[in-house]
Amino acid sequence: MKRNLPIPPGWIKMNTAAALFQLIVVAALCLESTAASGKTGNRPSAGIxxxxxxxxxxxxxxxxxxxxxxxxxxxxxxxxxxxxxxxxxxxxxxxxxxxxxxxxxxxxxxxxxxxxxxxxxxxxxxxxxxETSLNAVVVVGYGTQKRERVTTAIASVKSENFVKGAVQDAAQLVRGKVAGLNVITPDANPTNTAQINLRGITTLTSGTSPLVLIDGVPGTLTTVAPEDIESIDVLKDGSAAAIYGTRGTNGVILITTRKVHGETPATVEVNSYVTTQKITKRLNFMNAEEYRQLVAQGKPGAFDYGATTNWLDEITRKPVSQVYNISLRGGSQNTSYIANLNYRNMEGLILRSDNKILYPRIEVTHRMFGGKLRLNANLSGYQQTFFAGTDGDSYRGDVYRNGLTYNPTDPVKDKNGNWTEHTDKTAYANPVSLLMETDGKNQNSNLRTLGTVTYTPVKGLDVMLLGSRDLYNSVRGYYETKRNYSTLRDGRNGYASRGTTRTEENLLELTANYQKQINEHDFTLLGGYSWRETNYQDYWMQNWDFPTDDFSYNNIGAGLALARGEAPERSYQSRNKLIGYFFRLNYSFQNKYLLMASFRREGSSKFGRNNKYGNFPAISAGWNIRNENFLKTSKVISALKLRGGFGITGTEPNDPYMSLNRLNFDTYTLINGEWIQVVNPATNANPDLRWEKKEETNIGVDYGLWNNRITGSLDLYRRVTRDLLMDYSVPTPPYLYNTIRANAASMENKGIEFQVNFAAIDRKTLKWTTSLNYSTNRNKLLSLSDKNFQLAAGYFDAGTTEEPIQQPIARIQIGQPIGNFWGFKSVDIDKNGYWIIEGKDGKPKPIADQQADDKQILGNGLPKHYLNFNNSISYKNFDLNITMRGAFGFQILNTPRMFYAAPVMLTRGNLLKSAYDNIYGKRPLADDQSLNYVSYYIEQGDYWKIDNITIGYNVPLKNTTVKALRVYTSGSNLATFTKYSGVDPEIGVTGLTPGLDDRNRYPATTTFTLGVSFTL
The missing domain is CATH 2.60.40.1120 (Carboxypeptidase-like, regulatory domain)
Known part of the structure; x- marks a missing residue:
């Protein structure tokens, strides 16, 4: 007798998304049908x-x-x-x-x-x-945990609390929401992502970005569309992040995409918004009439070409960006699905800067055998296209710089229709020509396949197998025409570049999680194995001197430079593996006394043969004081937990072959009139190369008052990073090469984080919740040497001020924090308009008599204090969200002012109006005073921003297929209160030269958004 296949409840209600799932699980359904023979769920016979x-x-x-x-x-x-x-x-x-x-x-x-x-x-x-403050579930490494039992420093932000309005990546959703997590947006380049700094700078040469995991698989801040994210959890301290071993030093950000929970009817959600931008602040450069006054005064370098041109207006526009997000989801008790499609068409303020991204994602989950077996399939990725303003990148910095400094009396084109150019000046080019005589495109694609199989053989035991493949491809092309400045300056006569990058990352993880309660004892055990392999490939080629511009970069072999042996080519491939074994125990007694212990042993092919494996232990404990008898009847204290932890994490270097001897084939020597390829060492082998190791201690308290009307946390931490990687000079011989990458330095960060949330008004029609968080960090370099490798000077210099100054910006010195500006302290100006600086003896001296040892610390570019203030108000159908934030206790090197507030730069173009202001109330700088990096250009960077205001209205609906409808408007980066004279004091805080306001940076903008969202 033929038996009908059992159909999961709600199956017939599904559409195309569910139909795709049939292909994945049809075999599993057949098995389930056999196992469930004779049980309910069969359809009646046809015709009845x-x-x-x-x-x-x-x-x-x-x-x-x-x-x-x-x-x-x-x-x-x-x-x-x-x-x-x-x-x-x-x-x-x-x-x-x-x-x-x-x-x-x-x-x-x-x-x-x-x-x-x-x-x-x-x-x-x-x-x-x-969800309450006690039973809220937070995502931890390889699982979830109720907030009440968390013993580490973890912050969780749900989608309803994300920053509203237009955002470019996942990090901007939680900007200002997490104490200690500093999310900086230094410019408005549509292809850029936010900078993240979590609890200070912890490395000298390795990457500073945190580990980002999307649904458990490594990714980036732009791997998933912001509108498709359900929650973001941040593992801040070492005891929380140690479960990720070598990748956890800079913190871990766990992104969870939107899911379907329980039985859900087929639902369509649409969110769409349009944005426009305006430049936040224009630097006050001279217009054409003001510039002509300099010509009339006979100032050296000033020439009147007869036109009136606003060059910044010529290269900028009023951009209009659009975002569309459509989500289809539904599910029964056994099967759930979600399909999400996100399209982003982002226009930048500068002409031709853009970013088009399409994010598709489909996820299906099926439960069978009474819920004992769960299958999950997830297919996602993106396609991205943007104009390449320079070779391999979207933005060419000298376009904006020349838009400020190009002579305002110059026309865009001369009477013959040619671009006006002045090749006799250094770093000076027509910015419109740079944009229009360039053709380029970057096309990036990412395909992520993820599947999990979870089996529950007995109650409390979950065994999960996860497999994923992350495939990234980038194809880029760039062309400078025969009319480009590169032809006039360098004789390129048409220049083309072509390249591609492919990265494949495979991940396989097997975990077992067991939960058991014995009387008043709760145990959770986790054990697992992780295997990851990364394969990176890249090649590029260049050519120039083309017969025509018609082919752009699509016929690169037609250039003559390659035939003459002038054009370079390069290809590269690398591969590395990471293998880890990990274990974690969570224990709770009476929900009062909590313990967590974890251990990860991890091996990497990136390290020397003597240090392939490293150990990363962690332990933390907590005391739920509120559950003690002496507080159970308290009407004031509704939650009180003391916790403390210690953990060790690591940092991988970027290059996978630094521990090996490598050869260089790129040099040639002339022997008997013939150029012969020479093989010479490129690096020294270091079999002792190992992980940078961060040891972190964290003590914290979580609290709730008056039935959790007020909640929050306080954390104190100290982290010491040992075995920091640096390049050290070594003698040759015995070494083959004169430098070696080795582990020898150490650094300390310590700080305080505080957060308070207050439900100020909680009525039926009026609600107001407010939150305030504060963090401070102190950084200090402890050492630059060990017994094997020494830096005798005890310091090294970093960064450069660019030509014509060409001096280091910062000094990295033992006993001092990262980010110290190092240069001459200006104290006065003499009667002839020349700088007077402070000598090493503390006495003033002419800058012409400067000595290297006259330099001193002029400030620090890392903020010491961060403060964030968030408010959410709702009244009936209206809602209002206000986000404010600030940074304090730091300085900024104002490089636009340093270069363009000096009269000598008139020979290179336009100047700031302040170039002829009195210095120290005496007189302007002399016309021939050379550019100098002095403390006069280092300004206080403190700022307070009204970062985002969003007003929304939920339209009341009756008897309509539309279940919910909301319209909203939003403004971002609306107002900045600061004494800083530059464009925007929100600048980069990563690397060894934080606080540098780059004169080439893409301008900051204020953004206005109008959006609508509805549910069907």
Whole structure:
């Protein structure tokens, strides 16, 4: 006898997304059909109405999210009075009048769930707990945990609390929301991402970006569309991040994409918004009439070419950007799906700067065998296209710089229609020509496939196998025409570049998680294995001297430079592996005394043969004081937990072959009139190369007052990073090469983080919640040497001021923090307009008599204090969100002022109006005073920003297919209160030269957004 295949509840309601899932799980369904032979769920025979076979009762089990039965859950028929209650095992049964009846499941502390009965006799329900400060679930390494039992420093931000309005990446969603996580947006380049600094700078040469995991798989801040993110969790301290070993030193950001929880009818959500921008602040350069006054005064370098041109206006526009996000989701008790499509068309303030991205994602989850087996398939990625303003990048810095400094009396084109150019000046080019005589495009694609199989053989034990492949491809092309400045300056006569990059990252992880409660003891054990392989490939080629511009970069072999042996080519490939074994124990006694211990042993092919493996232990403990008898009756203290932890994490170097001897084939020597390729050493082998190791201690307290009307946390931490990687000079011989990368330095960061959340007003029609967070960090370099490798001077210099000054910007010195500006301290100006500086003896001296040892610390570019203030107000159908933030206790090197407030630069173009202001109230600088890096150009950088204001209205709807409709408007970077004279004091805080306001940086903007979202 032929038996019909059982159909999961709600299957026939699914659309194309669910149909795709049929291809994935059809075999599993066949297995389930065999195992469930004779059970309910079969369709009636063809030709017989299904209602004749309808049973009058529905039964099932109601559980929580972990699968624990819930007794006392109320079940009723919507619109009727009859109902039922679950028994001690969570079981229930209830009579229903017809197939269209809707069952309502409600229980104190859980979200009420409504389910249409349909053609079912068995209906099992999972209720989701209402989130409070105590039972809120946060994502931790390889799992989740209730906030009440967390013993480490973890911050969690849900989607409803994200920064509203237009954002470019995931980090901007939590800007100002997490104490100690500093998210900086230094410019408005549409292809840039935010800079992240978590608890200070911890490295000298390695990367500073945190590990970003999207649904457990490594990615970047732009791997997923911001509108498709459900929550972001930040593992801040070492005891939380140690489970990730070598990748956890800079912190871990766990991004969870939107999911379907429980039975959900097919739902369509649409969110769309349009934005425009304006430049935040224009630097006050001279216009044409003011410049002509300099010509009339006979100032050296000033020439009047007869035109009136606003060059900044010529290279900028009023951009209009659009974002569309469409999400389809639904599910039954056994099968859920979500399909999301996001399209972003971002226009930049500068002409031709753009960024077009398409993000597709589809995820399907299926439960079978009574929920014991769970299958999840996730397919996502993006396609990105943007104009390449320079070779391989979207933005060419000298376009903006020349837009400020090009002579305002010069026309854009001369009378013959040619671009006006002056090749006799250094670093001086027509900015419109640089844009228009360039053709370039970058095309990037990312495909991420992720699958998990989770098996629960016994209650409390979950065994999960995760496999993923992340494939990234980039194809780039760039061309400078025969009319480009490079032809006039360098004789290129048409220049082309072509290149491609491919990165493949494969990940396989097997984990087992076991939860067990024995009387008042709760145990959670995690064990796992992780294998990751990364393969990177890149090549590029260049050519110039083309017969025509018609081919652009698409016929690169037509250039003559390659045939003459002048054009370079390069290709490269690398591969590395990372293998880890890890274990974690979480223990709770009476929900009062908490313990977490973890250990990860990890091996990497990037390190020397003597240090392939490293150990990364962590331990933390907590005391839920509120659960003690002496506080149980307190009406003031509703939550109080003391916690402390210690953990060790590591940092990988970027280059996978630094521990090996490498040869260089790029040099040639002339022997007997013939150029012969020479093989020479490129690096020294270092078999002792190992991880940078960060040891961190964290002590914190979580609190809640007056029934959690006020909640928050306080953390104090100290982190010491040892075995920092640096390049050291070594003798040759015995070494083959004169430098070696080795682990020898150490650094300290310590600080305080404080957060308070206050539900100020909580009424039916009026609600106001406010939060304030503060963080401070102190950084100090402890050492630059060890017993094997020494830096005798005890310091090294970093950064450069560019020509014509060409001096180091910062000094990295033992006993001092990273970010110290190092230069001459200006104290006065003499009667002839020349700088007077302070000598090493503290006495003033002419700058012409400067000595290297006259330099001193002039300030520091790392803010010592960060303060963020967030407010959310709702009144009836209106809502208002205001985000404010600030940074204090730091200085900025104003390089635009240093270069363009000096009269001598008139020979290179336009100047700031302040170039002829009195210095120290005496007189302007002399016309021939050379450019100098002095303290006069270092300014206080403190600022306070009204960062975002969003006003929304939820339109009331009745008798319509639209379930929800919201319109909103938003403004970002609206106002900045600062004494800094530059464009924007929000500048980079990473690397060894923080606080540098680059004169070439893409300008900052104020953004205005109008959006609508609705649900069907």
């Amino acid at each position: 109405p299904g209602s004749l076979y309808r049973q009058a009762k529905i039964s099932g089990i109601v559980t929580d999210e972990s699968g624990t039965p819930l007794p006392g859950v109320a079940i009723r028929i919507k619109g009727a009075t009859n109902g039922s209650v679950t028994d001690a095992s969570g079981k229930y049964n209830i009579s229903i009048p017809d197939n269209s009846a809707t069952l309502v499941f409600s229980f104190i502390g859980y979200t009420t769930q409504e389910v249409v009965a349909g053609n079912r006799t068995t209906l099992n329900i999972r209720l989701v707990a209402v």
